[in-house]
Amino acid sequence: MQSHSNQKDTLSNFPGIPPFPDDVPTAPLLRLSSGKLLASDPAEYERLFQACTDLGFFYLDLSDSQQGMSLLDDADNLFKVGERLFELSLEEKKKYDFSAQKSYFGYKAQGAALVDKQGNLDRNEFYNVSKDDILGVSDPLPAPELLTQSRAELGSFMRGSHAIVTLILNILNDQLALPKDTLSNLHRRQAVSGDMVRFVKAPPQPADDRRTALGQHTDFGSVTVLFNRLGGLQVLPPGEDAEWLYVRPLPGHAIVNLGDAMVKFTNGLFRSNIHRVESPPGLQAESTRYSLVYFARPEDSVLLRRLEGSEQIPAMEDGQTEEEINSKDWIIRRALGRRPDLVSEIDFEKSAGTEQISRRIKV
Numbered sequence: 001m002q003s004h005s006n007q008k009d010t011l012s013n014f015p016g017i018p019p020f021p022d023d024v025p026t027a028p029l030l031r032l033s034s035g036k037l038l039a040s041d042p043a044e045y046e047r048l049f050q051a052c053t054d055l056g057f058f059y060l061d062l063s064d065s066q067q068g069m070s071l072l073d074d075a076d077n078l079f080k081v082g083e084r085l086f087e088l089s090l091e092e093k094k095k096y097d098f099s100a101q102k103s104y105f106g107y108k109a110q111g112a113a114l115v116d117k118q119g120n121l122d123r124n125e126f127y128n129v130s131k132d133d134i135l136g137v138s139d140p141l142p143a144p145e146l147l148t149q150s151r152a153e154l155g156s157f158m159r160g161s162h163a164i165v166t167l168i169l170n171i172l173n174d175q176l177a178l179p180k181d182t183l184s185n186l187h188r189r190q191a192v193s194g195d196m197v198r199f200v201k202a203p204p205q206p207a208d209d210r211r212t213a214l215g216q217h218t219d220f221g222s223v224t225v226l227f228n229r230l231g232g233l234q235v236l237p238p239g240e241d242a243e244w245l246y247v248r249p250l251p252g253h254a255i256v257n258l259g260d261a262m263v264k265f266t267n268g269l270f271r272s273n274i275h276r277v278e279s280p281p282g283l284q285a286e287s288t289r290y291s292l293v294y295f296a297r298p299e300d301s302v303l304l305r306r307l308e309g310s311e312q313i314p315a316m317e318d319g320q321t322e323e324e325i326n327s328k329d330w331i332i333r334r335a336l337g338r339r340p341d342l343v344s345e346i347d348f349e350k351s352a353g354t355e356q357i358s359r360r361i362k363v
């Protein structure tokens with residue numbers, strides 16, 4: 001179905017953006033096709049399962065299905081909204097920082113979070129928009145006028161992203177031979193959850209002082225759908241001597257990764273890969289980096305524990321215990337635990353996710 005010229009288009013750079021360099025090490029992510037997954041192609045199902053067990057990160061080609069194309073259009077619209085959103089004054093944006101109320105939605109200024117144990121601060125700003133707010137599952141939070149005007153675009157992007165997440169969950173459910181709809185029933189679109197869109201902006205860094213913009217972490221939830229144009233995202237593959245590798249942004253594709261919840265549900269069968277954001281490589285370092293993310297998380301009350309009902313999910317080992325924590329508490333602990341303005345003494349271990357499992361290093 002895909003012509004060669006189409007393949008070439010998807011590999012070229014984004015228009016108007018300096019090229020991603022050819023001489024930096026990049027991660028060998030599998031490229032999956034949304035068209036084939038939607039058409040229930042068994043080989044593509046198998047590749048999805050592989051990607052989720054090996055790396056927990058993959059590209060999803062959205063240019064080869066109607067549903068994918070429409071999500072790409074929605075993402076384009078929101079990139080424009082994101083640029084305008086961060087142009088608002090810091091004073092205005094800070095009105096929407098709700099972290100003091102233990103909410104992870106709203107604004108986070110640059111430098112509000114630690115990137116490492118040495119105390120270095122982050123170099124990007126976020127704005128998190130709740131899916132429940134936009135889709136009418138919960139009451140709307142106060143928001144800048146621009147976001148109020150963009151509710152239709154946000155809703156369309158959220159529905160499109162949630163549909164892709166549900167497709168992925170249903171295929172994984174099938175591959176694991178879990179009882180029908182086990183995974184999707186933990187992620188119902190109209191149920192209360194931490195699902196959200198994140199707008200990210202990282203300004204260019206001074207040439208003599210380029211540092212980590214977003215510290216290494218695993219995502220907290222289930223499935224993340226990420227749109228990048230400039231490089232800078234890096235992943236740490238499994239293993240003792242692993243080195244950080246860039247993820248090259250591809251036009252027409254989303255970057256999809258699994259989060260901690262999927263590791264817990266499958267007792268470590270699926271991976272939630274450690275990643276971070278550095279200054280963009282090569283000529284791209286001079287540009288402002290924007291990204292757009294949809295985070296799907298389990299519904300708030302879901303316990304993050306091994307699922308019953310699949311022979312493929314490893315049994316608990318003798319002496320292995322599971323913490324009793326639900327999705328909502330997990331997200332708050334992880335998300336706000338590294339904010340010096342909120343926590344008097346930061347405990348990196350306490351706010352950690354599944355990094356240790358992700359590294360796949362036997363101790």
Ligand SMILES: O=C(O)CCC(=O)C(=O)O
Nearest residue numbers: 200219228233277291293
């Ligand atoms: O900006 C990016 O490319 C990645 C952001 C990210 O990893 C996150 O927000 O969790």
Ligand SMILES: [Fe+2]
Nearest residue numbers: 217218219275
């Ligand atoms: Fe992330």
